[in-house]
Every structure is written in structure tokens, then in C-alpha cells.
Amino acid sequence: MRTIVFFLEEPSAKEMLQGVLHRILPDEIFVRYVVFQGKQDLEKNLKIKLRAWTLPNCSFVIMRDQDSGDCKVIKETLANICEKAGKKGVLIRIACHELESFYLGDLAAVEKGLDLKGIEKRQQQRKFRDPDLLTNPSEEMFKLTNNIYDKVSGSRAIAPYLAIESNFSKSFNTLISGIKNLI
Structure with a gap:
């Protein structure tokens, strides 16, 4: 069985994904959520959580808000954390500016x-x-x-x-297309 593991900045992101994913993922994909208590907690503990994850056949998705930061810098920081944890091919998505x-x-x-x-x-x-x-x-x-x-x-x-195909938020559409590409 294949698993997609979502590392999320906040509980509201989990709620959003739970309302959307069942409409785009096949039944044979199992979903797990690791919810942090804000972006600092995510960045501080992500490496440990990724390294500790040993379940086979997993794809990883990290999602966090841009807030007032620079999207490219945030994504690069998260990619570096993933690399240091020994995980390649992690999908990183930033909600511009917030969920x-x-x-x-x-x-x-x-x-x-x-x-x-x-x-x-x-x-x-x-x-x-x-x-x-x-x-x-x-x-x-x-x-x-x-x-x-x-x-x-x-x-x-x-x-x-939420309409999967006709949302005016480009960052939502980018998240959905990234998840679809994982499967």
C-alpha cells in the first residue's frame, strides 16, 4: 500500500486536506498527517520527523503558509531540511499568503x-x-x-x-496538481 504523508504547519491545513483529498486520491492511497504547532515548530522538528519515518512506499508533502516571507526562500529552507534528513523528492507547497x-x-x-x-x-x-x-x-x-x-x-x-478544478487561488491549484502528480 502506498502512503502520502503530509507535514503541516497547523490543524486547519489538515481539516482542509481531509475535505479535499478523498475526491482526488484513489482508495488504495493511504494518507497520514503530521501536524505541527506553527511554522517555527514545523521547521524546528521537520528533520527529526522525516529521518524517523521508515515506513516504505511513502511520498512526502510539506505545506505551510507564506505569511510575510519570501516563497522561494521558504521553499529553499524546507528543501534543505529535507535534504539533511536524507529525503529526496519531497513535494513542498506554500499557501500564498495564508491557507x-x-x-x-x-x-x-x-x-x-x-x-x-x-x-x-x-x-x-x-x-x-x-x-x-x-x-x-x-x-x-x-x-x-x-x-x-x-x-x-x-x-x-x-x-x-472547494472546487478542485476552478479555484481562483493559484497556490491551491499548484497544491492540487502537485498531489495529483504524486499519484
Whole structure:
């Protein structure tokens, strides 16, 4: 059996993936999640976790937020950690700027998942046509939903409705295509 192991910055990323992966992965792929408590915890402990992973037939995916950092520098740092751990071919994906960009890229999913009205029609507003450019997507989600959105429960509610093929977030699309390429 083949396994994909996701190393994640935060619990909300796990919730998002659980709502999406069953729609793109074949049943014979097993998924495991290693959830860290923030990006510093991820970077500090990733090497140890990767080195300790001895289960055969595993592919690894690391996902973290860009926040205010430089995507290329973050990806290079994570790639160096993987190399030092002796793991090659690790898929590294950065959410630009935060995971909430994925949700802002599919306002129909936000509307359905949070049972709100009138949000989907805002997708054609300039800022929601390219949500990866927003510097604080989580703040935008709170405003858009009148503070109904919560990072973990909101991710759990929205993710099952995220469109796999038509999200306006380029970083979401890059994550999905990378996972599809793994299989």
C-alpha cells in the first residue's frame, strides 16, 4: 500500500486536506498527517520527523503558509531540511499568503460551507479573482463572514465544497496538481 504523508504547519491545513483529498486520491492511497504547532515548530522538528519515518512506499508533502516571507526562500529552507534528513523528492507547497487564500478563491464553497448568503457573487470583485495577492487572507475571511469563520471549524466546513478544478487561488491549484502528480 502506498502512503502520502503530509507535514503541516497547523490543524486547519489538515481539516482542509481531509475535505479535499478523498475526491482526488484513489482508495488504495493511504494518507497520514503530521501536524505541527506553527511554522517555527514545523521547521524546528521537520528533520527529526522525516529521518524517523521508515515506513516504505511513502511520498512526502510539506505545506505551510507564506505569511510575510519570501516563497522561494521558504521553499529553499524546507528543501534543505529535507535534504539533511536524507529525503529526496519531497513535494513542498506554500499557501500564498495564508491557507484562507484557498477559500477566498472559491467563495461558493465559503457560502455553502458556512451557510451564508450573498458571498458567492463577490467572486468577481478584483481582490477575490486573485486571492493569493491579499496580504492577510484570514482577516479578509473574518470580514467577509462577519466573524463567523473560525480557522479549524471553518476549514472543516468549507473544504468539502472547494472546487478542485476552478479555484481562483493559484497556490491551491499548484497544491492540487502537485498531489495529483504524486499519484
